[in-house]
Amino acid sequence: MKKTLEIxxxxxxxxxxxxxxxxxxDVNYYEIDYGExxxxxxxxxxxxxxxxxxMSDKTVYYFVWGSxxxxxxxxxxxGNILTVFSEENNAKKYNPKNNIYWKELIGQKISGIESYWSYWNLIDDDKKNYYPQDLRIEFENGQAIWISAFEIRDNTSFGMQDHITxxxxxxxxKKYHIGIKTCGNKVYQSLLLR
Known part of the structure; x- marks a missing residue:
């Protein structure tokens, strides 16, 4: 099982x-059109x-919540993010390139990438269902971003969501428990479904 998960x-x-x-x-965000x-x-x-x-070589990649x-x-x-959803889905495109966070990252080479997997299991069932919950991208200037299928609503946080944060x-x-390891020598977050 451990070997299969590592693969x-x-x-x-x-x-x-x-x-x-x-x-x-460059970077583009897609969210529901709330008018702002x-x-x-x-x-x-x-x-x-x-x-x-x-990317600098003109290739385009995207991160979305998936299944x-x-x-x-x-x-x-x-490829094109619009193959996953369309603007007909009420998706609004925003360019945060000049946002303070992205200004420090644009033009910096990516130096490392690591995924963090979590699992869920049913009550009275030992089978662990693993999935990529978080991802960290490191840049040559020492900065990093953490991407998560995660949402914060009304000061409550939820993992395994139809959302990207x-x-x-x-x-x-760390405050939101993003990027926690657990696989063999790593640590997985357990989500117990009731």
Whole structure:
């Protein structure tokens, strides 16, 4: 089981690690059109759909919530984000490139990537259902972002959500328990479904 999970994690991270050595030149957010942007929560950015990054070599990648491993996890793909949803879904596009957090990251080479997997299990069932909950991207200037299928509503936080939240510093990520390890020598967050 442990070996199978390690293989699954490696297979999941392999396409994402193609970003290492590249730099982001632009970024676009997609969220429900509320009439005004609601993604900027000061400590983090919160998106209903997800975001795309445009790299220095003109390739485009996106992060959205998906359902490859469980109901809601982090999906990463190369290509057009609108293949996942359309503007008909009431999606509004925003460009946060000049936001204070992104200003420090645009043009910086990506130096490392790591996924953090969690699991859920049913009551009276020992079977653990693992999925990618969080992802950390490190940059050559020492900065990092944490991406999570996570939502904060009314001061309550929820993992495994149809939502993407981006954290820009280690302390804020830690505050919301983002980027916790648990696989063999790693630590997984257990979500008990009732």
């Amino acid at each position: 699954e994690i490696n297979n999941y991270e392999k396409p994402i690690k193609k970003l290492i050595g590249k730099s982001i030149v 942007p609601l993604w900027n929560e000061n400590e983090y950015h919160s998106l209903d759909y997800g975001f795309e990054i445009i 490859e491993f469980t109901q809601y996890d982090i999906k990463f793909k190369e 981006i954290f820009f510093d280690k302390e804020t990520a």
